[in-house]
Amino acid sequence: MSMIDRVLTAIDKVSAPTMIHAHCDLPCGVYDPAQARLEAQSVKACQEKHNASDDHDFQTRAITIKEERADLVKHHLWVLWTDYFKPEHLKAHPQLHELFWKATKSAGEAKKTNDESVGQRLIDEIDEIAGIFWETKK
Amino acid sequence: MSMIDRVLTAIDKVSAPTMIHAHCDLPCGVYDPAQARLEAQSVKACQEKHNASDDHDFQTRAITIKEERADLVKHHLWVLWTDYFKPEHLKAHPQLHELFWKATKSAGEAKKTNDESVGQRLIDEIDEIAGIFWETKK
Amino acid sequence: MSMIDRVLTAIDKVSAPTMIHAHCDLPCGVYDPAQARLEAQSVKACQEKHNASDDHDFQTRAITIKEERADLVKHHLWVLWTDYFKPEHLKAHPQLHELFWKATKSAGEAKKTNDESVGQRLIDEIDEIAGIFWETKK
Amino acid sequence: MSMIDRVLTAIDKVSAPTMIHAHCDLPCGVYDPAQARLEAQSVKACQEKHNASDDHDFQTRAITIKEERADLVKHHLWVLWTDYFKPEHLKAHPQLHELFWKATKSAGEAKKTNDESVGQRLIDEIDEIAGIFWETKK
Amino acid sequence: MSMIDRVLTAIDKVSAPTMIHAHCDLPCGVYDPAQARLEAQSVKACQEKHNASDDHDFQTRAITIKEERADLVKHHLWVLWTDYFKPEHLKAHPQLHELFWKATKSAGEAKKTNDESVGQRLIDEIDEIAGIFWETKK
Amino acid sequence: MSMIDRVLTAIDKVSAPTMIHAHCDLPCGVYDPAQARLEAQSVKACQEKHNASDDHDFQTRAITIKEERADLVKHHLWVLWTDYFKPEHLKAHPQLHELFWKATKSAGEAKKTNDESVGQRLIDEIDEIAGIFWETKK
Numbered sequence: 001m002s003m004i005d006r007v008l009t010a011i012d013k014v015s016a017p018t019m020i021h022a023h024c025d026l027p028c029g030v031y032d033p034a035q036a037r038l039e040a041q042s043v044k045a046c047q048e049k050h051n052a053s054d055d056h057d058f059q060t061r062a063i064t065i066k067e068e069r070a071d072l073v074k075h076h077l078w079v080l081w082t083d084y085f086k087p088e089h090l091k092a093h094p095q096l097h098e099l100f101w102k103a104t105k106s107a108g109e110a111k112k113t114n115d116e117s118v119g120q121r122l123i124d125e126i127d128e129i130a131g132i133f134w135e136t137k138k
Numbered sequence: 139m140s141m142i143d144r145v146l147t148a149i150d151k152v153s154a155p156t157m158i159h160a161h162c163d164l165p166c167g168v169y170d171p172a173q174a175r176l177e178a179q180s181v182k183a184c185q186e187k188h189n190a191s192d193d194h195d196f197q198t199r200a201i202t203i204k205e206e207r208a209d210l211v212k213h214h215l216w217v218l219w220t221d222y223f224k225p226e227h228l229k230a231h232p233q234l235h236e237l238f239w240k241a242t243k244s245a246g247e248a249k250k251t252n253d254e255s256v257g258q259r260l261i262d263e264i265d266e267i268a269g270i271f272w273e274t275k276k
Numbered sequence: 277m278s279m280i281d282r283v284l285t286a287i288d289k290v291s292a293p294t295m296i297h298a299h300c301d302l303p304c305g306v307y308d309p310a311q312a313r314l315e316a317q318s319v320k321a322c323q324e325k326h327n328a329s330d331d332h333d334f335q336t337r338a339i340t341i342k343e344e345r346a347d348l349v350k351h352h353l354w355v356l357w358t359d360y361f362k363p364e365h366l367k368a369h370p371q372l373h374e375l376f377w378k379a380t381k382s383a384g385e386a387k388k389t390n391d392e393s394v395g396q397r398l399i400d401e402i403d404e405i406a407g408i409f410w411e412t413k414k
Numbered sequence: 415m416s417m418i419d420r421v422l423t424a425i426d427k428v429s430a431p432t433m434i435h436a437h438c439d440l441p442c443g444v445y446d447p448a449q450a451r452l453e454a455q456s457v458k459a460c461q462e463k464h465n466a467s468d469d470h471d472f473q474t475r476a477i478t479i480k481e482e483r484a485d486l487v488k489h490h491l492w493v494l495w496t497d498y499f500k501p502e503h504l505k506a507h508p509q510l511h512e513l514f515w516k517a518t519k520s521a522g523e524a525k526k527t528n529d530e531s532v533g534q535r536l537i538d539e540i541d542e543i544a545g546i547f548w549e550t551k552k
Numbered sequence: 553m554s555m556i557d558r559v560l561t562a563i564d565k566v567s568a569p570t571m572i573h574a575h576c577d578l579p580c581g582v583y584d585p586a587q588a589r590l591e592a593q594s595v596k597a598c599q600e601k602h603n604a605s606d607d608h609d610f611q612t613r614a615i616t617i618k619e620e621r622a623d624l625v626k627h628h629l630w631v632l633w634t635d636y637f638k639p640e641h642l643k644a645h646p647q648l649h650e651l652f653w654k655a656t657k658s659a660g661e662a663k664k665t666n667d668e669s670v671g672q673r674l675i676d677e678i679d680e681i682a683g684i685f686w687e688t689k690k
Numbered sequence: 691m692s693m694i695d696r697v698l699t700a701i702d703k704v705s706a707p708t709m710i711h712a713h714c715d716l717p718c719g720v721y722d723p724a725q726a727r728l729e730a731q732s733v734k735a736c737q738e739k740h741n742a743s744d745d746h747d748f749q750t751r752a753i754t755i756k757e758e759r760a761d762l763v764k765h766h767l768w769v770l771w772t773d774y775f776k777p778e779h780l781k782a783h784p785q786l787h788e789l790f791w792k793a794t795k796s797a798g799e800a801k802k803t804n805d806e807s808v809g810q811r812l813i814d815e816i817d818e819i820a821g822i823f824w825e826t827k828k
Contacts, residue, residue: 030180034172042168057477057528063750064478078354082380097373104358114747195390198339201609202616216492220518235511242496252609306732310724318720333615333666340616444594448586456582471804474753630768634794649787656772 031084033130036076040126042069043110044119051114066111073107073122080129085136093132103129169222171268174214178264180207181248182257189252204249211245211260218267223274231270241267307360309406312352316402318345319386320395327390342387349383349398356405361412369408379405445498447544450490454540456483457524458533465528480525487521487536494543499550507546517543583636585682588628592678594621595662596671603666618663625659625674632681637688645684655681721774723820726766730816732759733800734809741804756801763797763812770819775826783822793819 046066050059081100090096103125110118184204188197219238228234241263248256322342326335357376366372379401386394460480464473495514504510517539524532598618602611633652642648655677662670736756740749771790780786793815800808 030176030183032172032176034170035176038168038170038173045168057473058526059747060474060477060750061481061525063747064481064754067751067754074354074358078350078358078380082350082354082377083384097377101358101373104354108359111751112748195335195339196388197609198336198612199343199387201612202340202343205613205616212492212496216488216496216518220488220492220515221522235515239496239511242492246497249613250610306728306735308724308728310722311728314720314722314725321720333611334664336612336615337619337663340619444590444597446586446590448584449590452582452584452587459582471749471753472802474750475757475801478754478757626768626772630764630772630794634764634768634791635798649791653772653787656768660773 031080031133033076033080033126033133036073036080037123037126037130039069039072039076040107040119040123042066043073043107044116044123047110047114047116047119051116063114070107070111073110073126074104077104077107077126077129080133084133089132089136092136096129096132099125099129099132169218169271171214171218171264171271174211174218175261175264175268177207177210177214178245178257178261180204181211181245182254182261185248185252185254185257189254201252208245208249211248211264212242215242215245215264215267218271222271227270227274230274234267234270237263237267237270307356307409309352309356309402309409312349312356313399313402313406315345315348315352316383316395316399318342319349319383320392320399323386323390323392323395327392339390346383346387349386349402350380353380353383353402353405356409360409365408365412368412372405372408375401375405375408445494445547447490447494447540447547450487450494451537451540451544453483453486453490454521454533454537456480457487457521458530458537461524461528461530461533465530477528484521484525487524487540488518491518491521491540491543494547498547503546503550506550510543510546513539513543513546583632583685585628585632585678585685588625588632589675589678589682591621591624591628592659592671592675594618595625595659596668596675599662599666599668599671603668615666622659622663625662625678626656629656629659629678629681632685636685641684641688644688648681648684651677651681651684721770721823723766723770723816723823726763726770727813727816727820729759729762729766730797730809730812732756733763733797734806734813737800737804737806737809741806753804760797760801763800763816764794767794767797767816767819770823774823779822779826782826786819786822789815789819789822 043066046062046069050062050066053059053062077100081096085096103122106118106122106125110122181204184200184207188200188204191197191200215238219234223234241260244256244260244263248260319342322338322345326338326342329335329338353376357372361372379398382394382398382401386398457480460476460483464476464480467473467476491514495510499510517536520532520536520539524536595618598614598621602614602618605611605614629652633648637648655674658670658674658677662674733756736752736759740752740756743749743752767790771786775786793812796808796812796815800812
């Protein structure tokens with residue numbers, strides 16, 4: 001299988017069905033943790049593709065694209081933290097500061113490693129944030 | 139009500155529940171029309187907020203933020219068109235080229251007007267694209 | 277005095293000596309709150325220039341440039357929060373999360389208003405962060 | 415010859431005379447396929463330089479710069495497609511949608527390979543678009 | 553004539569034939585003053601459209617788009633100055649430093665005014681640089 | 691020591707105290723050579739970290755991050771050259787054009803090599819510019 005084919009196959013695999021939201025009932029509004037989640041899935045996919053390949057140039061691309069995607073994860077999370085969440089949310093969910101801090105740190109760590117469990121941890125932390133986010137929307 | 143309060147109120151209104159996907163069963167993968175959809179909702183919200191306000195500085199901000207958000211809509215749609223869709227999808231859905239062309243043109247038109255129906259039409263066109271997108275995922 | 281002259285004069289005023297660091301002994305390293313501080317000074321200067329002018333086009337520029345500068349403030353602060361500060365710093369300075377949250381929220385508020393006291397508050401909050409930052413460097 | 419010298423030599427080679435427009439009579443207006451063409455030449459030059467070198471760090475740079483340049487090609491082409499071309503142009507040149515789709519896909523493929531013929535194909539496709547563009551300008 | 557129509561008409565006017573290069577024989581290479589020239593034409597067009605309109609929102613857009621385009625002019629000129637021109641060019645054309653300094657300053661001034669003669673001066677200065685550029689290519 | 695540990699250690703080393711300004715008395719205004727200086731320190735740190743490592747993926751990251759940081763150095767220097775310095779400064783300091791040209795060329799050269807002396811030379815040239823800058827502020 002050629003390199004191009006391998007990439008296309010990998011992209012197909014990335015697109016395989018996974019749930020974006022912990023629950024499906026009310027994905028709403030202009031703020032949406034889905035934005036960070038999508039980029040985090042991309043980060044993890046870059047790690048997986050990197051590890052499944054032994055083509056050096058392809059690995060270089062996986063590493064640099066992962067770098068950009070992880071930056072986008074951080075950006076979307078920071079926006080959510082600063083712009084969406086308000087003092088009353090913090091009162092109800094005092095763990096929010098720590099959660100966002102950890103999740104953005106995980107995005108930074110995911111740049112430095114191709115360990116897919118770091119990518120998965122990042123996704124899990126975003127899902128935890130998303131859970132609280134949708135809670136506040138009820 | 140002060141200007142700041144009005145903005146915060148407006149932001150709250152923007153965040154009111156609306157469905158992101160035409161159907162909820164399988165929001166999946168790294169490509170997701172939700173990215174364009176979210177920015178399009180933001181475009182329409184900028185039009186609404188602009189029209190609901192008579193504060194000149196606030197209107198300036200609504201116009202320039204709408205400009206950026208409409209650019210993001212275009213970008214996400216273009217990526218979807220070029221990167222996600224493949225010849226076999228075009229064969230099954232020959233209207234795709236025209237659909238993307240119209241939708242990205244609507245994003246451009248939404249920059250030039252505060253007519254909320256243009257923002258709504260943009261959202262509707264993205265929903266039509268999303269319908270086909272999820273069709274190809276089955 | 278022509279508009280151009282007025283702008284140049286205003287820029288000169290902006291450049292008037294003010295201390296960047298709360299203390300001068302150890303400005304060091306690649307992380308430096310001076311990056312956020314400089315952009316925050318620019319935010320406040322945009323507010324001042326906006327208020328000192330009655331030229332409509334000039335005010336439009338002041339508002340949109342302020343928007344960008346406030347985004348840079350947020351970005352530099354977020355990077356500092358997530359990338360520089362570590363668990364041991366949080367233990368010694370448990371107020372850090374709240375401080376960063378408030379300061380980035382002030383940057384957002386400074387976009388929405390030309391009240392110069394909001395720009396000043398943003399600078400003061402960054403100085404408070406800088407104080408802790410240099411504390412951790414000792 | 416040192417690495418730096420090699421790069422400078424390569425840059426000189428890149429700058430060797432080639433025609434930007436299929437015809438020279440009317441390069442005009444703010445829309446101009448030359449913007450996409452210049453970046454596509456840069457993409458092909460990155461492939462050539464990558465292949466002519468065996469310095470690992472240099473190759474890494476060629477790959478990541480190619481990535482950015484190919485993104486710019488896509489961006490300029492998308493803008494042309496959505497913003498410049500109008501329904502009457504499509505009527506006269508019904509192949510336009512397909513042409514732009516193929517060309518932007520070639521830009522994406524050029525990221526994934528250092529096969530210089532892909533870079534050349536990208537340039538050829540842009541030249542074909544440019545031919546139609548200048549046709550519409552007559 | 554509606555606002556949208558007016559914009560489209562204005563865009564058509566912008567696209568009216570003008571020569572991109574001072575001479576047509578050798579538009580070549582990856583460095584090309586045409587990149588700065590195209591953006592400068594856009595800057596001047598924004599000034600013209602601004603002055604021809606009395607629609608307030610449209611003028612806001614003209615001012616902010618001009619701001620971005622002028623930044624692109626500066627960027628393309630700076631790249632040319634630092635990256636393309638070499639010591640031997642400076643020896644043959646000792647006015648280059650001053651020319652680039654003036655031209656990038658004109659781009660800055662064009663942000664601050666809608667005086668179309670400033671936009672034209674910017675274009676003229678780029679043409680002067682382009683003349684030298686193509687001289688060095690012979 | 692694991693790769694992550696090595697990176698964190700390296701980051702700590704980067705943050706070691708060094709003076710940002712040639713003199714400490716008047717760090718002032720919205721223009722400040724510190725912005726270019728900080729990014730140049732980051733460029734040199736990337737070279738050092740690259741050379742201290744034998745982890746291939748880490749080196750790829752060091753090279754691409756250095757590329758971005760060197761771009762920021764150039765940008766901040768160009769802004770200073772075009773936007774801050776005025777004809778009277780040039781009269782008093784006629785070497786300014788050449789200094790900025792050399793320093794931005796050094797930033798370009800620092801992209802192409804991991805020779806730490808190039809990173810150091812870049813820092814030294816910025817310090818020379820900073821010396822003149824603060825001179826003009828007196």
